[in-house]
Amino acid sequence: MCGIIGFAKSASKSISCSSILEEGLRRLEYRGYDSAGVAVIQGNRVVVIKDVGVVDKIISTSDFKSLEGNVGIGHVRWATHGRPSKVNAHPQVDCSGRIAVVHNGIIENYLELKRFLADNGHVFASETDTEVVAHLIEHFKSLGLKPFDAFKKAVSMLRGSYAIAVVDLDAPSKVFFARNVSPLVIGIGDGINFVASDIVAFIKYTNRVIVLNDGELGYISDSEVYIERDGVPVDVLSRVRVVEMSAQSIEKGGYKHFMAKEIAEQPYSLAQTLASLQSQDIAKALNTIANAKRIYIVGAGSSYHAALLGATAFKVFLGIDAEAVISSEFKAVSRAVRYGDAVIGVSQSGETIDTLLALREAKERGATTIAIVNNPFSTIARESDHVVAMKAGPEIAVAATKTFTTQVLTLLYIVARLTELVEPVEAELRISSESLKLSHEIAQKVIDELNDDCRRVAEFLLSKHSAYYLGRVFGVPIAMEGALKLKEVAYIHAEAYPAGESKHGPIALVEREFPTIFIYLGFLDEALESNVEEMKARGAYVVTVAQDDMIVGSIARYSDTVIRMPRAPLEVRLVTYAIPLQLIAYHTSVLKGLDPDKPRNLAKTVTVV
Numbered sequence: 001m002c003g004i005i006g007f008a009k010s011a012s013k014s015i016s017c018s019s020i021l022e023e024g025l026r027r028l029e030y031r032g033y034d035s036a037g038v039a040v041i042q043g044n045r046v047v048v049i050k051d052v053g054v055v056d057k058i059i060s061t062s063d064f065k066s067l068e069g070n071v072g073i074g075h076v077r078w079a080t081h082g083r084p085s086k087v088n089a090h091p092q093v094d095c096s097g098r099i100a101v102v103h104n105g106i107i108e109n110y111l112e113l114k115r116f117l118a119d120n121g122h123v124f125a126s127e128t129d130t131e132v133v134a135h136l137i138e139h140f141k142s143l144g145l146k147p148f149d150a151f152k153k154a155v156s157m158l159r160g161s162y163a164i165a166v167v168d169l170d171a172p173s174k175v176f177f178a179r180n181v182s183p184l185v186i187g188i189g190d191g192i193n194f195v196a197s198d199i200v201a202f203i204k205y206t207n208r209v210i211v212l213n214d215g216e217l218g219y220i221s222d223s224e225v226y227i228e229r230d231g232v233p234v235d236v237l238s239r240v241r242v243v244e245m246s247a248q249s250i251e252k253g254g255y256k257h258f259m260a261k262e263i264a265e266q267p268y269s270l271a272q273t274l275a276s277l278q279s280q281d282i283a284k285a286l287n288t289i290a291n292a293k294r295i296y297i298v299g300a301g302s303s304y305h306a307a308l309l310g311a312t313a314f315k316v317f318l319g320i321d322a323e324a325v326i327s328s329e330f331k332a333v334s335r336a337v338r339y340g341d342a343v344i345g346v347s348q349s350g351e352t353i354d355t356l357l358a359l360r361e362a363k364e365r366g367a368t369t370i371a372i373v374n375n376p377f378s379t380i381a382r383e384s385d386h387v388v389a390m391k392a393g394p395e396i397a398v399a400a401t402k403t404f405t406t407q408v409l410t411l412l413y414i415v416a417r418l419t420e421l422v423e424p425v426e427a428e429l430r431i432s433s434e435s436l437k438l439s440h441e442i443a444q445k446v447i448d449e450l451n452d453d454c455r456r457v458a459e460f461l462l463s464k465h466s467a468y469y470l471g472r473v474f475g476v477p478i479a480m481e482g483a484l485k486l487k488e489v490a491y492i493h494a495e496a497y498p499a500g501e502s503k504h505g506p507i508a509l510v511e512r513e514f515p516t517i518f519i520y521l522g523f524l525d526e527a528l529e530s531n532v533e534e535m536k537a538r539g540a541y542v543v544t545v546a547q548d549d550m551i552v553g554s555i556a557r558y559s560d561t562v563i564r565m566p567r568a569p570l571e572v573r574l575v576t577y578a579i580p581l582q583l584i585a586y587h588t589s590v591l592k593g594l595d596p597d598k599p600r601n602l603a604k605t606v607t608v609v
């Protein structure tokens with residue numbers, strides 16, 4: 001994971017070096033926050049400031065604010081090689097301290113390179129894979145190569161994934177960069193240019209971007225962007241895109257946390273996504289799916305839960321078998337993938353490495369790939385045969401909220417549209433894209449009317465160490481998403497099961513006041529009533545999320561707390577039932593005094609395998 005930024009500006013630009021780097025690091029912090037650091041060319045030195053901890057801490061406990069210069073790089077880290085420590089934080093420098101490197105990814109052959117460099121007299125300070133890059137450049141310079149040529153030569157020796165930015169005192173007006181697998185974008189401003197892992201790092205200053213491809217490298221200065229691939233210069237101008245993203249959309253806007261803001265934004269994101277789905281030409285993607293021999297939907301984390309819900313919808317509403325696969329587990333499944341199959345990759349960022357690799361493998365085996373992404377400029381979007389773009393807006397909090405519900409909406413929209421192309425199994429089991437239009441209204445009602453009820457559930461969960469989330473059929477992926485949220489942001493062990501399966505083992509854990517959260521959708525899950533009774537009989541504390549008029553019988557009698565969902569068509573229930581679970585997790589985290597935006601050990605965009 002990790003996030004990198006680099007900039008080069010003209011001396012006449014009034015904006016300060018420390019404010020550019022501070023803005024960049026804060027925006028990238030969702031990608032990693034175990035340590036952070038910067039390197040700036042200041043006079044005749046490369047000044048490095050780095051430490052363990054979050055960006056705030058590093059800024060307030062160092063001379064960060066007084067940094068001056070026109071060329072600099074920065075990094076937020078999610079360690080893969082070497083524990084989080086000051087010495088392992090990036091930037092990593094060479095022996096002379098003249099070259100500083102920030103890196104996102106994994107240099108697979110770093111041990112081999114390290115041995116070679118050590119044999120040539122280089123002394124290593126850190127345990128990272130990244131440090132070899134600085135010493136390699138130094139090595140090639142010592143053989144007489146000019147700085148940029150030495151950089152290129154060093155990059156040519158690397159195997160693995162990398163987005164790299166480098167400052168070198170011997171090329172003091174430039175930042176060198178290279179990309180392979182890990183994302184990297186260029187920002188083109190007026191008298192200032194950027195390179196970063198994500199557009200958000202520099203969107204405050206420019207929305208003119210170039211998304212780099214694998215194998216591209218180059219440099220930025222205050223007035224120039226140079227890119228080459230295999231030694232051939234790239235026509236930079238033809239690659240410039242203007243992105244629609246406002247600086248405001250990545251601010252907290254009065255909310256205490258991004259997670260709260262993003263939960264509250266769901267009505268808007270759902271409306272935007274639906275409008276965008278209706279205006280996109282997805283005919284080719286639909287045709288591919290309709291004619292596919294087999295359909296696979298791959299995703300990781302929340303995207304996998306959306307994939308599971310989508311695959312269930314294919315079966316139930318279309319009578320078409322579709323298999324949801326965890327991206328990192330695709331290796332085995334891919335053995336069965338053939339020409340004529342369709343593989344749908346679901347990824348918020350469009351950069352999730354496991355999903356990217358699964359799609360590449362699927363393509364190699366002859367399948368047609370379709371991307372469902374929130375970022376249409378992402379690698380997954382660019383490499384897929386067809387793209388279905390959501391419009392959830394930037395999601396900064398690590399725990400996915402609005403991108404999960406918009407993914408579900410997108411998959412259900414695809415299923416609804418396919419019912420126009422494919423004869424559905426049973427006419428009454430249809431969902432319609434028309435009904436999905438109500439999603440944003442219902443989401444708004446849930447957020448406005450059920451927030452306090454969800455906070456009360458959070459007060460109960462506060463002292464608990466474990467919880468079950470149970471549902472049937474469509475309720476299962478929603479339960480999985482609810483349990484994941486609670487784990488991620490409140491650090492409470494939570495497990496989701498198909499409710500009927502809970503009798504086959506999990507119920508052994510249930511004792512007095514054991515929290516059990518049922519998701520009752522009122523569709524193919526009637527038997528949930530007996531599961532509620534069974535849990536209650538063992539003393540569980542039962543919370544049921546169900547539609548107002550469905551809270552009857554055992555559900556009404558045995559639930560200790562009910563979250564009364566507004567009445568809505570089935571397809572809208574499928575989109576919105578995760579929202580109260582997000583609110584429960586959020587409030588539990590805040591009541592526990594945690595920061596829901598930065599769960600420990602996690603990072604948002606997982607770009608390492």
Ligand code: GLU
Pocket residue numbers: 001002077078079080081082088103104105106107128129130608
């Ligand atoms: N491998 C580098 C490190 O551990 C970068 C990690 C990453 O990109 O996640 O320092």
